[in-house]
Each structure stands twice: as structure tokens, then as C-alpha cells.
Amino acid sequence: MSMIAAFYGGKSILITGATGFLGKVLMEKLFRTSPDLKVIYILVRPKAGQTLQQRVFQILNSKLFEKVKEVCPNVHEKIRAISADLNQSDFAISKEDMQELLSYTNIIFHCAATVRFDDHLRHAVQLNVTATQQLLLMASQMPKLEAFIHISTAFSNCNLKHIDEVIYPCPVEPKKIIDSMEWLDDAIIDEITPKLIGDRPNTYTYTKALGEMVVQQESGNINIAIIRPSIVGATWQEPFPGWVDNLNGPSGLIIAAGKGFLRCVRATPMAVADLIPADTVVNLTLAVGWYTAVHRPKSVLIYHCTSGNFNPCNWGKMALQVLAAFEKIPFERAFRRPNADFTTNSITIQYWNAVSHRAPAIIYDFYLRLTGRKPRMTKLMNRLLRTVSMLEYFINRSWEWSTDNTEMLMSELSPEDQRVFNFDVRQLNWLEYIENYVLGVKKYLLKEDMAGIPKAKQHLKRLRNIHYLFNTALFLIAWRLLIARSQVARNVWFFIVSFCYKLLSYFRASSTLKV
Ligand SMILES: CCCCCCCCCCCCCCCC(=O)SCCNC(=O)CCNC(=O)[C@H](O)C(C)(C)COP(=O)(O)OP(=O)(O)OC[C@H]1O[C@@H](n2cnc3c(N)ncnc32)[C@H](O)[C@@H]1OP(=O)(O)O
Ligand SMILES: NC(=O)C1=CN([C@@H]2O[C@H](COP(=O)(O)OP(=O)(O)OC[C@H]3O[C@@H](n4cnc5c(N)ncnc54)[C@H](OP(=O)(O)O)[C@@H]3O)[C@@H](O)[C@H]2O)C=CC1
CATH class of the missing domain: 1.20.5 (Single alpha-helices involved in coiled-coils or other helix-helix interfaces)
Structure with a gap:
């Protein structure tokens, strides 16, 4: 019997960001392995014209939750969606709902964040720092709380080359940043942003680092742990291989390359591609939740959830594997044949951008104009190249993350828990994983039919x-x-x-x- 699965039985669990990529995989695993849990509270905001209930209904009826329905047929009754907006004070949660959360919550998984690299500092601070502070305040009023698990990122200290499982202080105190966001106007914030983020590449990594400092400073008597995943990719094994549902990280670029839009990237082939499957992150998160609640470590423990030091793969090798996967699993209606040239030379990349990206887009738009249609390829290409330029920072460097806590936790698990909550990426076969990733992108993101593969090959x-x-x-x-x-x-x-x-x-x- 899995001790971790048993631990979550009868528990009331609060998840923020449950509608996001990682949050959904977390919820799925919890319901599947601990169907006797009491309730999962999720903080949800209405979005894209959908009510809370519609959003939850859509998630529970998705392919991801098919197995859950078999082991936990009453899953609808065990999920309690609470209307909340993490941008608002007290998260705009009603008094009754707040009372219920404060009275019953046993475990908190804080996944919500803005993961956009170009978010305005005010918004990124609000969500990644202030909301974390508010959630900790709520947590401190929960008499039954056993553990608070905060999801950060392995790149919160990407300005360093070697990163230990410790919290590194930022020059300006988070409290000062939070206060200043209240009275500074947008123009001044824009002006000071580069100075504040310093040698970090964007507001995302900076505010995630501030979020960690807040966690440390406001932890009080709460049992807290921080998980730092690297680049989260499609699922490896559970509930099935290759599940992915957004364009973040490599997924968008896999589409762009598979459809033949993106053929050359400024990337260092030998740099480590520190991808980590979403289900691995979730397994570690659940194991950490159990360990933190049961063993109550004296300080905030940080767990790096990375692949580089256990089972490294570099971008050059990964690109070859992605290309090999396109041969077997091509995407439909490709614009050009897939290709993935990596170069670190600025002149070469400018040449390829002109010849391989912009020129075909201009020619295609000219053709669209000639045939009386609206040109769109140049605009799409410009957006794609902007996206690529934002990701470049991460594909041209390698980092070393120490993993003592993660390894310690692995050794603390029973053989059964090591199997059910497997986060040992040494067992991951990259070739197989990438092939399933490409398949998942085709099926779940592009929603293409497998029957169309022969036509796509033609x-x-x-x-x-x-x-x-x-x-x-x-x-x-x-x-x-x-x-x-x-x-x-x-x-x-x-x-x-x-x-x-x-x-x-x-x-x-x-x-x-x-x-
Ligand atoms: C051969 C292959 C090798 C593979 C090689 C991979 C290397 C890949 C390394 C990643 C390294 C990350 C390492 C950090 C890991 C974390 O800790 S952070 C979590 C991950 N976060 C992210 O990835 C967020 C990145 N995305 C963003 O910040 C924003 O989308 C951007 C890039 C600033 C673009 O903003 P925007 O121009 O306002 O555009 P947005 O509205 O978001 O989307 C515009 C269009 O682009 C599309 N799009 C959005 N994101 C992407 C994307 N990543 N790719 C393509 N299209 C995209 C949207 O679908 C949308 O299309 P339309 O709906 O208009 O048709
Ligand atoms: N994806 C990755 O590569 C990595 C992610 N991480 C971390 O993992 C965590 C989860 O990331 P991921 O699942 O990929 O991100 P997503 O963007 O998929 O999900 C973000 C979640 O936060 C919620 N959220 C955002 N703003 C608000 C708001 N104002 N009020 C309520 N909820 C809100 C979103 O809700 P809604 O659906 O309504 O928008 C969504 O559920 C984050 O903390 C991120 O920093 C760390 C390393 C890498």
C-alpha cells in the first residue's frame, strides 16, 4: 500500500492554478491515487465567457480525466470550485467560502502564477509575489493545515550558474517592491524594471525569486516546502504519455518546427535541455506534501525538479530526436518541410531569419494577395520570431542544480511509493519521451487525427x-x-x-x- 496515497485519504486539499497545465495533472493524480480524499478546493476565476462550473465540467470531461472517472466515479462531488481572483484583495472570495477554506484545509498546493515572460512588472508582482503573501496569511489562519507546497521555478535564480537548494536574497526586499507597485505609475515602473530585474532575463524569473523570499519570510509556523521544476514538458507516463495542453516552453516551438514555420534557432547545441515531464513534477510535489506534513522539517526545504544532473540531454540531440519524430508523426498541412538548425552565430541567424523565415512568409503573403485572400504569414512570423527571441536565453545556457533534498526524499520513500510516485528521471528514455511528446502535441494541441498521417507524409x-x-x-x-x-x-x-x-x-x- 502506498503511504503517500494513504496520507491524502480523507484530506481537504486546496489547489491554486488548478485550471493550468501543471494544476490539472496534479488534480488528476490526486483523484486517481487517493480516491478517498475528502475534497479538493480549487480557486477558479470565470474566463473566456465560461462560468466556474463550465470550466470545471470541461476539465473533468477531458481525456486527461478518463481514468479518474473509473476509479473515482463521484469525482464531481469531491471537487469544490471556489470563485476567486488572485489579483484581488482577499482573492475576492466570499465570506462563507473563506470560512470553509480556513476551517477545513489540510494541505495547500500553490501553483497559480503568471508564467508570461513579458508580463508588466506590476501584474507579475501581484500574482507571483503579493498573492503568495496573501495565501500565506490565509494559511496562517488554518488550524488544520499540515503543509503548504509552493511551486516556484528552477530558473528563479537563472542569473547564477550553479544553484543550490537555498533561497537567494534579491537586492530589494519583496515588501518594498509590493508597496512601491501600489503607488508608482506604469511609466516609472517600466523605467525601473530593467534595473530591478538586473541580470535576470524577464519579470517572470524575477518575481518568482521574490515569491520565494516571501515564502521564507512569512512562513511562521507553517510547514512549507518549495518545488523548483525546470522546463515542464508533456507527461512521461501518467495518466498516459504525451499529454500537453498549452504552448508554453518547448510545445509551441515543436508546433512551429513541425509545421515548417521555424527552421533555424539561435541555440547552443551542447547546452543542456533541462526538460522535466509534468507527471514527474506532480509525483515529486505529492511526495513533498506527504514528507513535509509527516516529518515537519525545521526549515523551508527546497526541492529541485530537474533532469540535467540525473539524465542529461542537450538541445542538439533533442532537436534531432524531434526531427526524427516528425518523420514518423508528421503534422498536417505543413508550410515547409520541418528542419531544426541550431546556430550560435549572430550573422548566420540573421541570414537564416531573412532567407528561411521572412522571405517565404513574404512570398506566401504575396500569393495570398494574388488569390484575393488576406495576408497573414508575415504577421505570424514576426510573432513567432519574437517568441523565439524570448526563449533564447534558456536554450543558450546550461545550469547546474544541486539535488540533495530531492535525492534524500527519494531514499525516504518505500519501494511502493517509489513506483507509484516515481520522480526518478534516470529511467527516462529521451527518444521515446520526445516521440510521445510530438504525438501528444499532434493529438491534444493540434487536435489532428492519426488517420491523416499518410496524407501528411505525402x-x-x-x-x-x-x-x-x-x-x-x-x-x-x-x-x-x-x-x-x-x-x-x-x-x-x-x-x-x-x-x-x-x-x-x-x-x-x-x-x-x-x-
Ligand atoms: C525543434 C524544436 C526544438 C525545441 C526547442 C524548445 C526550446 C524551448 C525552451 C523553453 C524554455 C522555457 C524555460 C522557462 C521555464 C519556466 O519556468 S516558465 C514556464 C513557461 N513559460 C513560458 O513558456 C511562457 C512563454 N510565453 C510568453 O511569455 C508569451 O507567450 C510571449 C512569448 C511573450 C508571447 O506573447 P504575445 O506576443 O502576447 O503572444 P501570446 O498572446 O502569448 O500568443 C501569441 C501567439 O503565439 C502563440 N504562442 C504563444 N507561446 C508560444 C510558444 N512558446 N511558441 C509558439 N507559439 C506560441 C499563441 O498561441 C498565439 O497564437 P494566436 O492565438 O495568436 O494564433
Ligand atoms: N510550465 C512550465 O514550464 C513551468 C512552470 N512552473 C511553475 O509551475 C506553476 C504552474 O505553471 P503552469 O501550470 O505551467 O502555468 P499555467 O499558465 O498553465 O497555469 C497558471 C494557473 O494560474 C492561474 N491564475 C493565473 N492568474 C490567476 C488569477 N488572477 N486568479 C486565479 N488564478 C489565476 C491560471 O488560471 P486561469 O486558467 O484562469 O488562467 C492557471 O490555473 C507556476 O507556478 C509556474 O511558475 C515552473 C517551472 C516551469
């Missing part, structure tokens, strides 16, 4: 022929122009032609002799 063959034809024509035109202008080129050309002619005559003569 389309790629056609694109390959067009590519060869186009290149041959281009070569002949260039050569013709060169011959017209250069005596040397002419001489080379005549030499090649006469050589070929002589070779042909020789073979003809020798075959006549044999007869």
Missing part, C-alpha cells in the same frame, strides 16, 4: 520535391548569370561539360567493344 514528399525543384532552378539561374559575367566560370563550365562528354564517350566505346 504532403511532405510533395514539399520535398518542390524544394529540390526550386533549388535546382535557383542554381541554374545563378550559374547562367555567373557564366555570362565571368571568364573563370565559363572555363570551369566548359571543362565540366567536356569531361562529362569524354566520360560518356568512353563508356559507350567500352560497351560496344564488349558486344
Whole structure:
């Protein structure tokens, strides 16, 4: 019997960010392994014209929750959606709901965050710092609380090369930042943002670091732990391989490459691609929840959830594996044939951006205009290149994360828990994982039918022929122009032609002799 699964039985669990990528996988695993848990409270805001109930209904009826319905048929009764907006004071939670949360919550998993790299500092602080502070305040009023698990990121200290399982202080105190966001206007915030974030690449990593400081400072008597995942990717094994439902991290770029829009990236092939499957993060999170509540460590323990030091894979190798997967599982209606050239040279990347990205987009838009349709490819390409430029920081560096706490926890688990809540990425086969990732992107993000694979392969063959034809024509035109202008080129050309002619005559003569 799994001790961790048993621990969550009968518990009231509060999850923030349950509608997000990681939150959904967390909720699924909890219901599947501990169907006798009492209730999961989720803080949800109405969004995109959907009510709370509609959002929950959609999640529970998704493919991700198919297995849950088998083991926990009354899952609808065990999930309690509470209307909340983490941008508002007291999260805009009603008095009754707040009372219920304060009275019954046993465990908190704080996953909600803004993960946008370009978010305005005010908004990023509100969600990643102030909301964390408010949640801790709520937690301190919960008599039955056993553990508070905060999800941060392994990149909160990406300005360092070697990162230990400790909280590194930021130069300006989070409280001062929170206060200043209340009275500074947007223009001034824009001006001071680069100074505040310093050598971090964006407001996301900076505010996640501030969030960690808040956790440490406001922990009081609460049993707290922090999980720092690296780049969270599709699921590895559970509830099934390859599940993914948003474009963050590599998923968007896999689509862009598979559809032939993105063919070259400024990336360091030897840099470590520190991807970590979503189900691995969730397994570690649940194990940490159990450990923190049962063993009550004296200080806030930090757990790095990374793959680099256990089972490293670099971006060069990963790109090859992604390309190999596209051969087997091509995406439909590709714009060009998939390709993934990595270069660190600025001039080369500018050349490829012009030749391989912008020029085809302009030509395609010209074609759309000619056929009376609205041009859209140049706009899409500009957005894609902007996105890529924001991710570049993470694909051109390697980090070392120490993992003592994570390894200690692994050794504390029973063999059964190590199996049910497996977070040992040494067992991960990257080739298999990437293939399932590409399959998952095709199925769950692009919603493409597997029956369309032969047609997609045919389309790629056609694109390959067009590519060869186009290149041959281009070569002949260039050569013709060169011959017209250069005596040397002419001489080379005549030499090649006469050589070929002589070779042909020789073979003809020798075959006549044999007869
Ligand atoms: C061969 C392949 C090798 C693979 C090689 C992979 C390397 C990949 C390394 C990642 C490294 C991360 C390491 C940090 C790990 C964390 O700790 S953070 C968690 C992850 N967070 C993120 O990834 C957030 C990144 N995204 C953003 O910040 C914002 O989307 C951006 C990039 C600033 C774009 O903002 P925006 O221009 O306002 O656009 P937004 O409204 O978000 O989306 C615009 C369009 O782009 C699309 N889009 C959004 N994100 C993406 C994306 N990542 N890709 C493509 N399209 C996207 C949207 O669907 C949308 O399309 P339409 O709906 O308009 O058709
Ligand atoms: N994805 C990754 O690569 C990594 C993620 N992490 C961390 O993991 C955690 C989860 O990330 P992930 O699941 O990928 O992110 P998502 O963007 O998928 O999910 C974010 C969640 O936060 C919720 N949220 C955002 N703003 C509010 C608000 N004002 N009020 C209420 N809820 C809100 C969202 O709700 P809604 O659905 O309404 O928008 C959503 O449920 C984050 O803390 C992130 O920093 C760490 C490392 C890498």
C-alpha cells in the first residue's frame, strides 16, 4: 500500500492554478491515487465567457480525466470550485467560502502564477509575489493545515550558474517592491524594471525569486516546502504519455518546427535541455506534501525538479530526436518541410531569419494577395520570431542544480511509493519521451487525427520535391548569370561539360567493344 496515497485519504486539499497545465495533472493524480480524499478546493476565476462550473465540467470531461472517472466515479462531488481572483484583495472570495477554506484545509498546493515572460512588472508582482503573501496569511489562519507546497521555478535564480537548494536574497526586499507597485505609475515602473530585474532575463524569473523570499519570510509556523521544476514538458507516463495542453516552453516551438514555420534557432547545441515531464513534477510535489506534513522539517526545504544532473540531454540531440519524430508523426498541412538548425552565430541567424523565415512568409503573403485572400504569414512570423527571441536565453545556457533534498526524499520513500510516485528521471528514455511528446502535441494541441498521417507524409514528399525543384532552378539561374559575367566560370563550365562528354564517350566505346 502506498503511504503517500494513504496520507491524502480523507484530506481537504486546496489547489491554486488548478485550471493550468501543471494544476490539472496534479488534480488528476490526486483523484486517481487517493480516491478517498475528502475534497479538493480549487480557486477558479470565470474566463473566456465560461462560468466556474463550465470550466470545471470541461476539465473533468477531458481525456486527461478518463481514468479518474473509473476509479473515482463521484469525482464531481469531491471537487469544490471556489470563485476567486488572485489579483484581488482577499482573492475576492466570499465570506462563507473563506470560512470553509480556513476551517477545513489540510494541505495547500500553490501553483497559480503568471508564467508570461513579458508580463508588466506590476501584474507579475501581484500574482507571483503579493498573492503568495496573501495565501500565506490565509494559511496562517488554518488550524488544520499540515503543509503548504509552493511551486516556484528552477530558473528563479537563472542569473547564477550553479544553484543550490537555498533561497537567494534579491537586492530589494519583496515588501518594498509590493508597496512601491501600489503607488508608482506604469511609466516609472517600466523605467525601473530593467534595473530591478538586473541580470535576470524577464519579470517572470524575477518575481518568482521574490515569491520565494516571501515564502521564507512569512512562513511562521507553517510547514512549507518549495518545488523548483525546470522546463515542464508533456507527461512521461501518467495518466498516459504525451499529454500537453498549452504552448508554453518547448510545445509551441515543436508546433512551429513541425509545421515548417521555424527552421533555424539561435541555440547552443551542447547546452543542456533541462526538460522535466509534468507527471514527474506532480509525483515529486505529492511526495513533498506527504514528507513535509509527516516529518515537519525545521526549515523551508527546497526541492529541485530537474533532469540535467540525473539524465542529461542537450538541445542538439533533442532537436534531432524531434526531427526524427516528425518523420514518423508528421503534422498536417505543413508550410515547409520541418528542419531544426541550431546556430550560435549572430550573422548566420540573421541570414537564416531573412532567407528561411521572412522571405517565404513574404512570398506566401504575396500569393495570398494574388488569390484575393488576406495576408497573414508575415504577421505570424514576426510573432513567432519574437517568441523565439524570448526563449533564447534558456536554450543558450546550461545550469547546474544541486539535488540533495530531492535525492534524500527519494531514499525516504518505500519501494511502493517509489513506483507509484516515481520522480526518478534516470529511467527516462529521451527518444521515446520526445516521440510521445510530438504525438501528444499532434493529438491534444493540434487536435489532428492519426488517420491523416499518410496524407501528411505525402504532403511532405510533395514539399520535398518542390524544394529540390526550386533549388535546382535557383542554381541554374545563378550559374547562367555567373557564366555570362565571368571568364573563370565559363572555363570551369566548359571543362565540366567536356569531361562529362569524354566520360560518356568512353563508356559507350567500352560497351560496344564488349558486344
Ligand atoms: C525543434 C524544436 C526544438 C525545441 C526547442 C524548445 C526550446 C524551448 C525552451 C523553453 C524554455 C522555457 C524555460 C522557462 C521555464 C519556466 O519556468 S516558465 C514556464 C513557461 N513559460 C513560458 O513558456 C511562457 C512563454 N510565453 C510568453 O511569455 C508569451 O507567450 C510571449 C512569448 C511573450 C508571447 O506573447 P504575445 O506576443 O502576447 O503572444 P501570446 O498572446 O502569448 O500568443 C501569441 C501567439 O503565439 C502563440 N504562442 C504563444 N507561446 C508560444 C510558444 N512558446 N511558441 C509558439 N507559439 C506560441 C499563441 O498561441 C498565439 O497564437 P494566436 O492565438 O495568436 O494564433
Ligand atoms: N510550465 C512550465 O514550464 C513551468 C512552470 N512552473 C511553475 O509551475 C506553476 C504552474 O505553471 P503552469 O501550470 O505551467 O502555468 P499555467 O499558465 O498553465 O497555469 C497558471 C494557473 O494560474 C492561474 N491564475 C493565473 N492568474 C490567476 C488569477 N488572477 N486568479 C486565479 N488564478 C489565476 C491560471 O488560471 P486561469 O486558467 O484562469 O488562467 C492557471 O490555473 C507556476 O507556478 C509556474 O511558475 C515552473 C517551472 C516551469
